[in-house]
Amino acid sequence: MPPVTVSPTADFVAAPNTLHDVIAQAADRYPLHELSFISSSAHDSSIKTKTFSSFNQEVRNLARAMLEWGKPRGSIIVVYLTEHEDNMTAVWACLLAGYLPCLQPMLSAQEAHRAGHVAHINKLFGSATWVTSELGAAQISSIPALEVHLFSVLKSSGEKFAVAADWIAYEPKPDDDAILFLTSGSTGFSKAVVHTHRTILAASRAQGQSYRLTSESQILNWVGFDHVAGSLEFHVTPLLYGASQLHVYPSAILADPLRLLRLIDEKSIELFFAPNFLISKLVRDLERRTDLFGCFNLSSIKRINSGGEANVSKTARAFVATMRKLSKNPSAVSVMIASGFGMTETCAGCIYNCLVDTLAVEPPREFLDLGSPISGCEMRIVDPADGVTLRPDGESGELQIRGQMVFARYYNNPEATSSSFVEGSWFRTGDIGIIENGVMRLSGRIKETIIIYGVSYGIPELETNLQTVEGVTHSFLAAAPYRSPSQETEGFIIFYSPTFDLNGPDAPTKLFATHRAIRDICAKMITQQPHFVVPIPVNQMEKSTLGKLSRARLINLFKQGQLAKYIARAEELISEARSATFVAPSTDTEKAIAKIYAGIFNLAESEVSASDNFFELGGNSIDIIRLKRYGEAHFNLPEISTMQIISHPFVSSLANYVNALLSKGSQANEYDPVVPLQLTGNKTPVFFVHPGVGEVLVFVNLAKYFQNERPIYALRARGFEPGHPLFTSMDEMISCYAAAIKRTQATGPYAIAGYSYGGVVAFEVAKRLEAMGGEVKFVAPINIPPHISDRMHEIDWTDGMLNLSYFLGLLSKREAEALMPVMRPLTKKEQLEVVWKKSPHQRLVELQLTTEKLDHWVNIAVSLVLCGKDYIPSGSVSTVDVFCAIPLRGTKTEWVNNRLKAWSNFSRIDSAYIDVPGEHYTLMNIENIPQFQKIFRDRLEARGL
The missing domain is CATH 3.40.50.980 (Rossmann fold)
Incomplete structure (x- = not known):
């Protein structure tokens, strides 16, 4: 690495001794440099900008307003806000007022977990004051004895003051506590990491030097402000060097x-x-x-x-x-x-x-x-057994770090602090690494976490749930992080001892059921299935003298190939279990479809049974399009309906449908709105109502998470198939859907959810089912208010075209918004041509779209708009769970408080408002669906389903 050249602007950065000095220096030396923000509600390129000078004045006024609370100096203020700008403002105000801010990440959607965490925080801190938004306050409103202040009220109070540009409530010392950060809590309740002014500035000076920052640098950050990378590395560090910053809400980049x-x-x-x-x-x-x-x-x-x-x-x-x-x-x-x-x-x-x-x-x-x-930072590799014996160059061991940027202590937790350090102030990171020629690389982890796409999941919690699986010997199960070659993110392996003899006559059936249950729990808890599930006889599963399984030893045995015989035996037994129910494809059509399945899922043709289910093999929404395209090409059919593929997922049933098409040329089936997406499991089914585009493919990936737990159905609008007329009124649609649900599930309790437009339809269907004597225990509008007629009156054919194009991924949101004024003067045909030319060819192929099909699809969407133009909500259902994402326009707080909370008027008991990741059109994208399904499942369980 070439020697670092320190820029002239770095000469003065040694001067600040506290964070108070940092903001004062930034405002004094670079008053016109900027802090910029793209918020969660910014759906275009709009950027809100503040100069260092104006930001400095704002936070000092806000700090003065905080003193009106009458809290003693050093009081802990839990900052629970969403936007970078709000978090940044609140933290600096706390510091300047003499308080100790603690940044709180997003709370759990499950009430019991949320209440447990808040109770833990209160006990840890003795007492704490919360600063949050209206939405955050609603999340913790049921928890007693909390002192909660709304940030919006605090901001209004701050506007009444005009303190001096250098005003502070007190002058801190370098070793005073500055900011608290909560650990992920993936291995239990969160610990509070204490950083002082000295530790933060030591890190900031060194980071800025390493990154070659100057006052002319432009920094972009999208990491949440509750994370040290977002608040310290990408805010305090560039602020120390006078660099301008742009902070972007994460979903704006991910979406x-x-x-x-x-x-x-x-x-x-x-x-x-x-x-x-x-x-x-x-x-x-x-x-x-x-x-x-x-x-x-x-x-x-x-x-x-x-x-x-x-x-x-x-x-x-x-x-x-x-x-x-x-x-x-x-x-x-x-x-x-x-x-x-x-x-x-x-x-x-x-x-x-x-x-x-x-x-x-x-x-x-x-x-x-x-x-x-x-x-200023040192590293070393030691023997993890004693934590002090140095490893030779090139050998793996425990990574330890020492330096002034290492935290001071865990708040009110001397035991955890003591156990985290060894003699010489070396911090035990819990990671396994190798240092070779002065360069470090990681090779594993001691800590009990799995990191998937940057999110930590606790291994102990996963293991606890897996211990309940029938077929698993209690205390003889371990989950260990593992990353296979070229894998984009970390994965894991499950090792366990079965309760049954792997050589017994019933071993195939029992192993198949056990592995299926293990994989289902893993997918539900940490969004992924394990790379391998390895059954090891109990007499071969070694434990330590303390009765613990060594994950490191198991992973080493796996890598060395010493567990290969158990993996091979498991594959043999599972193959035998499949063979017991295997039905060889018999007709030419079944054989052709089996061959297509084999190609999609990388299986041998001989492995595909006529009874195999497309979705249980792993099929997703993209795979459906592939199956449709391959099937149409092989059978020389003009179209195989995607909904008929979903409705006929088995090789044999899809073959029967294809045969019917081949014999009749086309088939006008009787319309049935219910599309079965997933049929396994004994829990109460969930019916999802389509969004305003009428289609239900958006629910396919969600349904997979409920395999072997509960059936998932979707309600698809009428008009997609030849000969099926469009709906002409809301009442016609409700009557049709309610009757179809009753045919599918004769008795309650019922669970109904609706995405976007489908939310109000779900509410009306629930009312109808209750009027028919059915019990409805779960009604879930997803990011839609009860009053929609004003929005429906705004939408015409052009809006419908552009909304559908964005929803289908043919246009970006920016492109759709930019085209709106251009399209309005054009004819429908001309509008179609514009969208068609701008659409990615690959996406058009994936969706098998033609201009005629797109035109028809827009007509379906517009027909649904017409059904909702005069809709006025009335009456009530037993309860409503409202899922809240970033709206199409405006802020999320305004969306929830001014629009979504109106659902409380239509629920007979307290309704719930649940925050979910993503924006209105992206909350069920592949990036957000893993978290959405967990939150959704929590709410179903909270309602006794």
Whole structure:
């Protein structure tokens, strides 16, 4: 690594001794430099900007208003806010008022977990004051004895003051406590990490030096402010150096990767953070977008910090290559991915790799090395057994870190603090690493977590739930992190001892059921199934003298191939279990469809049974399109309906449907709105009502999470199939749907949810079922208020066309909004031609769209709008659970308080308002669905279902 050249602007950064000095220096030296924000409600490129000077004045006025609470100096203030701007403002106000801010991440959607966490925080701190939004206050309103202040009220109070630009309530010392950060709590309740002014500034000075920041640098951050990377590494550090900052709400980047490129171009961004999963997503989304090649000025970007999970070398190289293709001047792009290591306890990044051009120099290993410590930080590798014996160069062991940026202590937890350090002030990170020639790389983890797409999941909680599976010997089960070659994110393996003899006559049936249950629980709890489930006879499963299984030993045995015989035996037994129910495809049509299934799921044709279910094999919404395309080509059919594929997922039933098409040429089936998406499980079924586009493919990926738990059905609008007329009134639709649900599920209790427009339809269907004597225990409008007629009156054919095009991924949100005024003067045919030309060819092929089909689909969507134009909600249902995402326009707080909370008027008992990730059109995208399904399941269970 070349020697670091410190810029002239760094000469004065040694002067600040406290965070108070940092903000004062920034406002004094760079009054016109900017803090910019794209909020959760900004659906275009609008950026809110504040100068350092105006921000400094705002937070000091707010700090003065805080003193009106009468809290003693040093009081802990729990800051529970969503937006970067609000969090940043509240934290600085707390500091200047003499209080100790504690940043609270998003609370659990499950009431019991949420209440338990808040009770733990109150006990840990003795007492605490909460500053939050109206939505946050509603989440904790049922928890007694909390002192809660609304941030909106505090802001109004702050506007009454005009203190001096250097006003502070007290002058802190460098070793005073500054900010508390809560750990993830993935292995139990959260610990509160205490950072002092000294630890934060030590990290900030060293990070800024490492990143070569100057007062002219432009920084982009999308990490949440409750995370040390968002608040310290990408706010305090650049503020110390006078660098301007742009803070973007995470979903704005995750939902639209092009926005990131536009921001780099428009704001001349020099540095931003991107974990491996985001880099991988950007590559997937952009590497084939030849229409975008050469469209962006990306020469400003010099460094991308990456952490949270290992960086795949192949992905990093592909990303840099893609960035150059997208650039107007490829030779000017010198993007360096700095893979690094950091923790809450180290003020984020403290070890970073040498800046290497991954295209010019191929990384030597599958994962990028993590590199060397920043200035003032030391690292070493020791024997994890005693925590002090140094490992030789090139040998793995426990990674330990020492330096002034390491946290002071865990708040009110001397035991945890003591156990985290060894002699010489070395902090035990809990990670396994290797240092070779001064460069560090990780090779595992001691800590009991699995990190999937940057989110930590607790291994103990997973193991506890898996211990309940019939067929698992109690206390003989371990889950261990494992990353297979070229995997984008971390995975895991389950090792267990079965309660039955693997050589017994009933072993195939029992093993098949046990493994299915294990995989179902894993998918529900941590959003993924294990790479392997390894059954090991109990007499071969070694425990320590303390009666514990060693995950590290099991993983080593797996890697060395010593468990291969157990894996092979499991595959043999599962194959035997499948063979017992295997039905060989008999007709030519069944054989052809089995061959298509085999191709999609990478199976041998001989492995596909006529009784195999498309979705149980792993089929998703994209696979449906592939099956449709392959089937139409093989059988020379003009169309195989996607809904008929969903309704006939078995090889044999789909073959019968295809035979009917072949014999009749076309088939006008009787309309049935109920589409079965998942039929296994004994719990109460859930019926999902379509959104305003009328289609139900959006629910396919969600349904997979409920396999072997509860059936999932969807209600599809009328008009997609030939010969089926469009609905002409809301009452006609409600009558049709209620009758169809009764045919499918004769008696209650019923559970009905509706996405967007479907939310009000679900409410009306629930009312109808109650009027018919049925019990409805769950009604869930998803991001839709009860009053929709005003919005329906705003939508015409052009709106319907553009909304549908965005929903289908034919246009970006920005493109749809920009086209609105251009399209209105055009004829319908001309509008279709405009959208068609702008749509990605690959997406049109995936959806098997033609201009005629798109035209018809718009007509269906508009017919639903007409049904809702005169809709006025009335009456009530027993209860309502409202799922709240970022709205189409306005802020989320306004959306919830002014629109969604009107559902309380139509619920006979208290309704619930549940926050979910994502925006209105993206909350069921592949990025958000893993978290959505967990939140949704929690609410079903809370209602006794």
